[in-house]
Amino acid sequence: MTTVTNEQLTEHALKARQRAYAPYSRFAVGSALLDKHGQIHYGCNVENGTYSPTNCAERTALFRAIADGVKRGDFAAIAVVADTDGPCTPCGVCRQVLAELCPPDMPVIMGNLKGDTAVMTVSELLPRAFILEGYDD
Numbered sequence: 296m297t298t299v300t301n302e303q304l305t306e307h308a309l310k311a312r313q314r315a316y317a318p319y320s321r322f323a324v325g326s327a328l329l330d331k332h333g334q335i336h337y338g339c340n341v342e343n344g345t346y347s348p349t350n351c352a353e354r355t356a357l358f359r360a361i362a363d364g365v366k367r368g369d370f371a372a373i374a375v376v377a378d379t380d381g382p383c384t385p386c387g388v389c390r391q392v393l394a395e396l397c398p399p400d401m402p403v404i405m406g407n408l409k410g411d412t413a414v415m416t417v418s419e420l421l422p423r424a425f426i427l428e429g430y431d432d
Contacts, residue, residue: 394424
C-alpha cells in the first residue's frame with residue numbers, strides 16, 4: 296500500500312472542496328477518505344434548499360466508499376477542510392457516522408485554508424459513541 300501523509304490527504308480534501316455545492320451557506324467543505332487499500336474517496340458538502348437533505352463532505356466520502364465496495368472498518372484516515380478560523384471539525388452527525396463505520400483509533404485530520412491542522416481519533420471526537428450491539432456485517 297502506498298503511504299499517504301496527513302498533508303497529502305489534506306491536499307486531496309482541498310481539491311474535493313472545490314466541487315462543493317453550497318449556494319445557500321457559501322460554506323464549502325471538502326473531505327478525502329483513505330481506505331486500508333490505499334484508495335482515496337472524495338467527498339464535498341451538497342446543500343439543499345430545505346436544509347434537512349443537505350449532506351456533509353465527510354458523510355459523502357464515507358457513503359461513496361461504502362457504495363464503491365469498501366467494508367465497514369476498512370478505513371485508515373480522513374481529512375476535512377473548510378474556510379474556518381481554526382481547523383474544521385466534523386459535525387455531530389458526521390462524528391456518529393465515523394464512529395459507526397471507522398475504527399475508533401482512526402485519525403481525523405482537520406484543517407482550514409490557512410494551513411492550520413489538528414488531528415484527533417474517531418473516539419476522541421465522539422467518546423462513548425452509540426453503537427448498536429449485536430451488529431454483524
